Amino acid sequence: MHAQQISVFLENKAGRLAEVTKVLSQTGVNIRALSLADTSDFGILRLIVNKNDEAVDALKAAGFTVRKTQVAAVEVPDRPGGLNELLEYLNSRGINVEYMYAFVTPTKNNALMIFRFDDTDAAVSALLEKGFAVIDGETLYTM
């Protein structure tokens, strides 16, 4: 029930993000979701794509520092308090969220969030236990 995310190290300078999207576009990789975390000097671009291996190979070949990270894609009830419920539950179970971001394609009545936990396995089983829908990678990449 895990999903793969690709993380790319980027210097904070003009045109670097476009360089990544160009490489992915030339490789025929579709970006499903992305998030950019940054400091004044550098940033980390996190991507969910439809073809992980191709994306990683192409980015490495273009000279980027890339790594794959394990994340979980969780459906969040699309109503006021929906995310809060989920976060409070995680908190009550002592599960730490390192970061999260929204997935671009909403499913029917739910929003979809990408979560990075310090312990993905424990987090996923806790979520499933409580009845939250966790989307597996294969489904996610082609959504």
Place this chain on the structure above:
Amino acid sequence: MIFNMEFETLPREALEAIQLRRLKEVVSRVYATVPFYRKAFDEAGVKPTDIKGLADITKLPFTIKKDLRDNYPFGMFAVPMENVVRIHASSGTTGQPTVVGYTRRDVDTWAELMARSLAAGGATADDIIHNAYGYGLFTGGLGVHYGAEKLGASVIPISGGNTKRQIIIMRDFKPSILTCTPSYALHLAEAAEEMGVDFENLLFKSGIFGAEPWSENMRHEIEKKLYLSALDIYGISEVIGPGVAMECLEAKNGLHIFEDHFIPEIINPETGETLPPGSTGELVFTSLTKEAFPIIRYRTRDITSLSYEPCICGRTMARMKRVQGRTDDMLIIRGVNVFPSQIEAVLMDMDQVEPHYQLVVEREGTLDTLTVLVEVGEKAFSDEIRDLQNLEREISHNIKETLAVSAKVKLVEPKTIARSEGKAVRVVDKRKL
């Protein structure tokens, strides 16, 4: 093994008495025979008779590389050519080569010093020495060769190059001591592997490596790949050639300078002031016994420090640390001397980072700032900002600890540090002074 027990273990007072006597002699001799020195001493207002104690050496003017070039080719020789039996010269990559000469006695002195060095590295008369230093104008090959013969070892004068043949000779002759540059040692390891020859099956016990700067990390790599004890030797042709100083097998901690033949000093390269033992600065040598090419207070531009602590090997001679850099590469940041090689050593000591870096020096107002750009490879890259920021802080902390200079560390993408002709540009000085 100590080759010359009497001299190499002299009590300090006895050694200094010999040094003083020899210093007075050489100073009088160069003043009388080398016009360059007479002029330089006169300009500095110093006479040979002013040398009454060893400390008076600081009254003498320095000699620099340019002085040797200005007196190209034989202007610095202190004896008539009929007494010169050998001539060597530096490669002259940065201009005119510097030419040095040897009398018969100089060649003997040099052989003695190289025999001491080889013995300090574990060689005896029973050993076969594979000498892959180049033979020719370069002092490396012949320097080691004469020392090996003096010691009574069997020397293979293979010289540099033709690596395949070197491996075959090693495989068939089974030499026990390897002498070459450290980078060539690693090249030999690679070539042997390609040829299916395993150093583990050869009989090398030690390797005596010099003629270029190297590091502790390189020592470990060589020892692992070549199955031998890797030792550092120091020598520059202006002083005599290889055999000025040599690490002992017992301590592997600093190179013993053969002080009965040379007086070392450490100076502040900016002010020329002599620094106390233990300080890091520019190494300066005065030769005490050389006849054809005596040298007074020669600034080597090599950066190191001296220790007069007793050594477990029994030698009483001062030790110099592995050369840490060249004054040519030195940066002065807020009064602190910083060498790119020191930053490199800090990075090499950290497992996560690779030594791809660049120093950027800028001046904000009146204050110098140092920024160290470090390329982020896969080992260092974490998906979390916090981890990368911690890494920056850790590098900065380690630099501060080791060099006593504050540096801002900035992580950059791989291969973004400018490389010119395959060599990375290590320093960008943006200060307008």
